[in-house]
Amino acid sequence: MRLQAYARAYPSPRESLFVSTAPTVYDVAARSGVSIATVSRVYRNPDSVRAETRERVLTAGRALGYVPSGNARGLASRSTGILGLCFPDYSDPDTEATEAEDEDAAMLYSDQIIRGMERAARRHGYALLIAASLKGGPESLVAKVAGRVDGFAALARTVPTEELEVISRRQPVVMLAGPREGTDHLDHLDHIEVANFDGQKELTRHLIEDHGLRRLAYIGSAEESPDVEARFRGYLAACRDGGLDVGPEPDLRVGMMRQAEGARAVDVLCASDRERPEALVFANDQMAVGALHALEKRGLRVPEDMVVTGFDGIPLSRLVRPALTTVHQPTLRIGEEAVELLVKRLNGARDAEPVSLMLPVTVVRRGSCGCGKG
Amino acid sequence: MRLQAYARAYPSPRESLFVSTAPTVYDVAARSGVSIATVSRVYRNPDSVRAETRERVLTAGRALGYVPSGNARGLASRSTGILGLCFPDYSDPDTEATEAEDEDAAMLYSDQIIRGMERAARRHGYALLIAASLKGGPESLVAKVAGRVDGFAALARTVPTEELEVISRRQPVVMLAGPREGTDHLDHLDHIEVANFDGQKELTRHLIEDHGLRRLAYIGSAEESPDVEARFRGYLAACRDGGLDVGPEPDLRVGMMRQAEGARAVDVLCASDRERPEALVFANDQMAVGALHALEKRGLRVPEDMVVTGFDGIPLSRLVRPALTTVHQPTLRIGEEAVELLVKRLNGARDAEPVSLMLPVTVVRRGSCGCGKG
DNA sequence: ATCTAGGATGAATGCGCTTACAAGCGTATG
DNA sequence: CATACGCTTGTAAGCGCATTCATCCTAGAT
Known part of the structure; x- marks a missing residue:
């Protein structure tokens, strides 16, 4: 039961660039003489711990170079604090030469959506995970993303319909652009399009x-x-x-x-x-x-x-x-609205009626x- | 000991939008009559499982809407398959009005880096997590990112030096732009700048x-x-x-x-x-x-x-x-080189001498x- | 027919953290 | 002085998966 952790030697912080194994709550707990629960509380909800104890823990944490593992956190708390975006890979391998020419503008669309999502996500305390579908194999892009986020948006036709169908049963998904019709099985998903x-x-x-x-x-x-x-x-x-x-x-x-x-x-x-x-x-x-x-x-x-x-x-x-x-x-807004929709679902409205936004154009x-x- | 998992009721896939709790290896295992180890193998290294068994598991997985939890995976395997990027928030809250005017171009720089990193990361099988430093509180942006990625890049002066110092002891970090000098304690980090x-x-x-x-x-x-x-x-x-x-x-x-x-x-x-x-x-x-x-x-x-x-x-x-x-x-290249550097570190060269790239301009x-x- | 090598699978453990729940303790209350 | 309440902290039990080792089975060798 991790007993050996308490006996682990603590290298002086500057001793080597990469400590062999990253410090954990156990290390911090041992060093500051508290239980791991308290360490967890300090990083998660500082006010729930007596000030003096808190400082002791934080000091130990800093000394050890402790950073909470997002994975463990996510696993234990059943949420990641991350939203995702899947988008198609626009790059055209054939035109590597004229790349500089057009590509700038070419990807502007997804760039803006990324930007919009990132900004909105940040406001809600989420980070953004982005992944483009790789040209080569359909190598389950989505599964990779889906497994790591609390919810995500997908640009139309980035992701196989059936895969989305499965995943959307487990977490909020919003489709971006592309009309709703035609995506038959996906009409229970939130959806954003432009007029x-x-x-x-x-x-x-x-x-x-x-x-x-x-x-x-x-x-x-x-x-x-x-x-x-x-x-x-x-x-x-x-x-x-x-x-x-x-x-x-x-x-x-x-x-x-x-x-x-x-x-x-x-x-x-x-x-x-x-x-x-x-x-x-x-x-x-x-x-x-x-x-x-x-x-x-x-x-x-x-x-x-x-x-x-x-x-x-x-x-x-x-x-x-x-x-x-x-x-x-309103490209930026597409991203922002996507996040709003996701956040709304995550905050309880999981089974609300699917929303379909049609953003106005000018x-x-x-x-x-x-x-x-x- | 999760025994009750085997007894869990399996709702018909279409019964409700969101199953109360996402299916896990245990569910798939129970449904396909194998152990969780085999389920894990199927999704992780399909060839190590007999074809017939594999199909049975995959079928069950699909029926249940199973998606492996990135968190659990990361925790168990000690790696996330994600690279990160921290960049400053360029948006100027005062100029909300003229926003549309300039912002497009304003963020182009980080957009391009994002694009470059995303592309290179994808080539190496990584996804990209992006997060801008939020204007309000220095609310440990980095810790959040750092805890979730295998390594990350930070645009110069996005992240407090001391924090970087701590984190870089635990995972690869590459600094982007900004000269190396002046960032005293960080001279053990890889670094990319432009001429x-x-x-x-x-x-x-x-x-x-x-x-x-x-x-x-x-x-x-x-x-x-x-x-x-x-x-x-x-x-x-x-x-x-x-x-x-x-x-x-x-x-x-x-x-x-x-x-x-x-x-x-x-x-x-x-x-x-x-x-x-x-x-x-x-x-x-x-x-x-x-x-x-x-x-x-x-x-x-x-x-x-x-x-x-x-x-x-x-x-x-x-x-x-x-x-x-x-x-x-070569903005795109900055992102690409950053990923290359990170990947190199992750593939063993953890303690290699710090690299400092000076990318040429035209x-x-x-x-x-x-x-x-x- | 017996033995063995190798492939397929299962049992068990732990990754690092969160979170009830319980325990300890100091103080206000009767 | 006993009871109770509130605050802090510890105990313990997982979260969902990867992985090692042991076990079982089958096929090939003798």
């Missing part, structure tokens, strides 16, 4: 009604992404409302939705042998920015010769010239559609 | 020798930051080498080093009643970008009327017009100094 449809619809309406544009072109994604599809549906809805004649498919679907693809869209849609659209409606800002550059090269002025819009409201959208008209997503009218100062 | 001095010196030399500029102004930080100070010293060194007459202090020190401060620097240094400098050398990109805007407002052309340079090489620096001449920091010549296409 993709409404945003794109309102932006498109603006182009049609306020700017009187009639020939629009939409550039979407070839990959299956619920968010991007919702945007496209918003676009369609506005077009129909405005009496425009549109097909059921985007004018162009691209792979990665990066600047290069935006530029390519310009090449395709502004080819001289076809009627040029009046406006390019992009499914995200990055492509739109790429298009801006490509249009400049072609000598086409924005917005005079061509209107361009994006989606997301990344910082860049404000800085390019002309500034980009776009739909601003249409930001700037130069690239003819509004603002340009 | 701030060299970078700023080379950039400044470029302005002086290649562009023939003589009247430079340096805008630094009022807060004590070793990195920023190193940059200033690099600037001074180049000035002296170039025979320029410079004082021991920056021409201006600002608080937060954001765009607003950059704009303010323009107001101060380009006031009509004083001789205007030929170049504004900023300690970071954000201020430089702010200055670019302010100069545009004043009708001053860059680089014809005023040369502007930054430091960091944030994505934005490439996108503003004119593109910003700057010193590019001077990026663009339009704002008169190079490049503008």
Whole structure:
């Protein structure tokens, strides 16, 4: 029963860099002449111990370099004080070269969510554990995270549905982005999404009604992404409302939705042998920015010769010239709300009805559609 | 002796959202008719169990929604599979309003480190735990992190020195950024920094020798930051080498080093009643970008009327017009190298000599100094 | 048929901590 | 002076898993 612990030799603190085995409550207890229960109390709930005793314990703890083991704590108290986030690995191994180019912006989305979650988690006394799904094997990312946190958020389609189904029976999980529908078995999970449809619809309406544009072109994604599809549906809805004649498919679907693809869209849609659209409606800002550059090269002025819009409201959208008209997503808030939801569940509302948040977006009218100062 | 565990009732998986108490090895063992040792083996080292048995266990596990407890695992195996990162909280509570403005860029630095660490950690099979020092109380951030990870990195001056001193006796710690000197007691820690001095010196030399500029102004930080100070010293060194007459202090020190401060620097240094400098050398990109805007407002052309340079090489620096001449920091690499260092320690080299890495930087010549296409 | 090596499994122990519960003790109360 | 109450501290029992050792079983060798 750990008796030998009491006999353990205490190396002078500076004796070696790494003590062979980290000090434990037993060591601190022995050194300060109290029981391990008291040591535990000192670190966990200092006020429950007499001041004099407390100081003695703390002194011993410092001398030994004692740090409570999170594992043992978690095990004994059945909670970790950690929230988790699982997100997809956006990095594209093929483009290691152009990495610096786009990646910065590419991951901004998950970066912001991380930031939002971290901040909110901190406010509630939690730390944040993050893990991206590794490209190689589906090597149960979630299980690893799930086993170590009190609850976690998962970016849509990061985690196999069935796995989530199992795990969500044991701890709070909130799904981020992606529509609720389609994720059949997961409708008992809390869920946060962004008003993709409404945003794109309102932006498109603006182009049609306020700017009187009639020939629009939409550039979407070839990959299956619920968010991007919702945007496209918003676009369609506005077009129909405005009496425009549109097909059921985007004018162009691209792979990665990066600047290069935006530029390519310009090449395709502004080819001289076809009627040029009046406006390019992009499914995200990055492509739109790429298009801006490509249009400049072609000598086409924005917005005079061509209107361009994006989606997301990344910082860049404000800085390019002309500034980009776009739909601003409250990315930080997604992370924050996720934490709030998790914390609420953890604080008792475990069996409350599943919550589904739809965060509002803002249409930001700037130069690239003819509004603002340009 | 947990005997009652074997008698525990097994609710049908779909019976309730949250089973009252999460299933454990005991539950899975009972359900599949094996011992807990075998259950453990199945999840930990599947090949050591006969295929048939394994399947039986896995089936039971799935049915119960079993996820191994990271805490128990960590406790029993004395390792967590998690690396940590402690970083300062950059958010400025006073500027909640202008938040959206700058914050994006503001935290980019730590974001990139997070990203770099996460990626490298994943490669080595670790997850990443992140925690920012909370503004309010110094509420032992580190202890919380340290108790839960196998090793961690700390951004300079995030963590009280003495605390680090204690903790580093028990697990690998690597300091990020900030010079090694001055952190007296911590010279046994691994340490990664960036060639701030060299970078700023080379950039400044470029302005002086290649562009023939003589009247430079340096805008630094009022807060004590070793990195920023190193940059200033690099600037001074180049000035002296170039025979320029410079004082021991920056021409201006600002608080937060954001765009607003950059704009303010323009107001101060380009006031009509004083001789205007030929170049504004900023300690970071954000201020430089702010200055670019302010100069545009004043009708001053860059680089014809005023040369502007930054430091960091944030994505934005490439996108503003004119593109910003700057010193590019390998921020991602800082994170990656940190993980490599930690992993190396964890794989045996615990008592190896402390490593100190100085990552190289790159001077990026663009339009704002008169190079490049503008 | 007997012996043995090796693989598969079970029993038992402990990882470091939290937390009832009980015990000790000093002081206010009757 | 006995009883009771409150505060501090100790005792002991796990938390869920990994792991060592012992045991059992099977197949191959003799």
